[in-house]
Amino acid sequence: MKIPGGKKAAVLYIGYHDPLDEAYFPKVMALRLEPGLTIIRVSHDGTCPKLKDGPCRCDAEVDTELYQP
Numbered sequence: 001m002k003i004p005g006g007k008k009a010a011v012l013y014i015g016y017h018d019p020l021d022e023a024y025f026p027k028v029m030a031l032r033l034e035p036g037l038t039i040i041r042v043s044h045d046g047t048c049p050k051l052k053d054g055p056c057r058c059d060a061e062v063d064t065e066l067y068q069p
């Protein structure tokens with residue numbers, strides 16, 4: 001995804017791979033979620049293959065936010 005005139009900073013969705021092959025997946029599975037709708041944000045390193053349509057191989061940052069309508 002490239003925004004004309006801007007630089008690539010965030011990607012909301014990148015292709016699908018087997019979740020068990022993604023380096024960030026164990027971190028997501030280890031989350032203890034509160035009841036309700038939670039937004040899970042996975043921030044990859046700039047060099048992660050995930051940003052080039054490959055499976056994640058970085059030490060991604062995973063944080064959560066409880067959705068407040």
Ligand SMILES: [Zn+2]
Pocket residue numbers: 023024043044045048049050056057058059060
């Ligand atoms: Zn990654």
